[in-house]
Amino acid sequence: MNTNKVTFLQIFFTFFKMGLFTFGGGYAMLPLLQSEVVEKRHWATEEDLLNYYAIGQCTPGIIAVNAASFIGYKLRGLAGLICATLGLITPSVSLILLVATILNQYMENVYVQQAFGGIRICVLALIVNTVWNMWQSSIKNVRGYIVFAGAAILLFVFNLSAISVVLLAAIAAFIPNYSRRKKP
Numbered sequence: 727m728n729t730n731k732v733t734f735l736q737i738f739f740t741f742f743k744m745g746l747f748t749f750g751g752g753y754a755m756l757p758l759l760q761s762e763v764v765e766k767r768h769w770a771t772e773e774d775l776l777n778y779y780a781i782g783q784c785t786p787g788i789i790a791v792n793a794a795s796f797i798g799y800k801l802r803g804l805a806g807l808i809c810a811t812l813g814l815i816t817p818s819v820s821l822i823l824l825v826a827t828i829l830n831q832y833m834e835n836v837y838v839q840q841a842f843g844g845i846r847i848c849v850l851a852l853i854v855n856t857v858w859n860m861w862q863s864s865i866k867n868v869r870g871y872i873v874f875a876g877a878a879i880l881l882f883v884f885n886l887s888a889i890s891v892v893l894l895a896a897i898a899a900f901i902p903n904y905s906r907r908k909k910p
């Protein structure tokens with residue numbers, strides 16, 4: 727796709743729509759990003775998106791905002807980055823300002839609490855779906871399972887920081903794969 731044909735308004739409103747309809751943070755946004763950016767608009771590949779999320783995981787800031795910024799930059803440089811980022815965060819900032827003014831009045835309301843409970847369950851389902859899709863497209867061989875197991879152990883058993891685990895996984899990519907060596 728010729729990214730010069732993508733307008734700044736298209737970038738802004740695409741990410742605005744995602745920001746408007748995503749609840750639950752960066753991982754909950756991955757299905758929307760995949761649908762809008764990869765499948766519908768072809769602004770990035772699935773591999774690009776996974777790479778943006780991996781980089782976004784180990785850079786400061788919100789993962790979804792980082793991924794949107796990377797995509798905007800890929801499309802139209804610094805101005806594209808700004809459009810994507812502003813598009814993504816504008817609904818949240820607006821809603822937070824609105825909710826902050828009235829939340830204390832209604833937080834104890836049983837219906838509000840039940841609504842939040844339902845939203846949390848839905849977000850959990852979205853995250854599980856995303857993890858499943860990422861699993862299927864990321865782990866393709868024994869080496870992938872080994873890196874995954876090592877990362878899980880480092881995270882859950884040794885409580886190593888996510889940044890350290892991502893960096894170690896990147897280093898592991900440089901370890902030679904001896905099973906692919908040509909036999910004499």
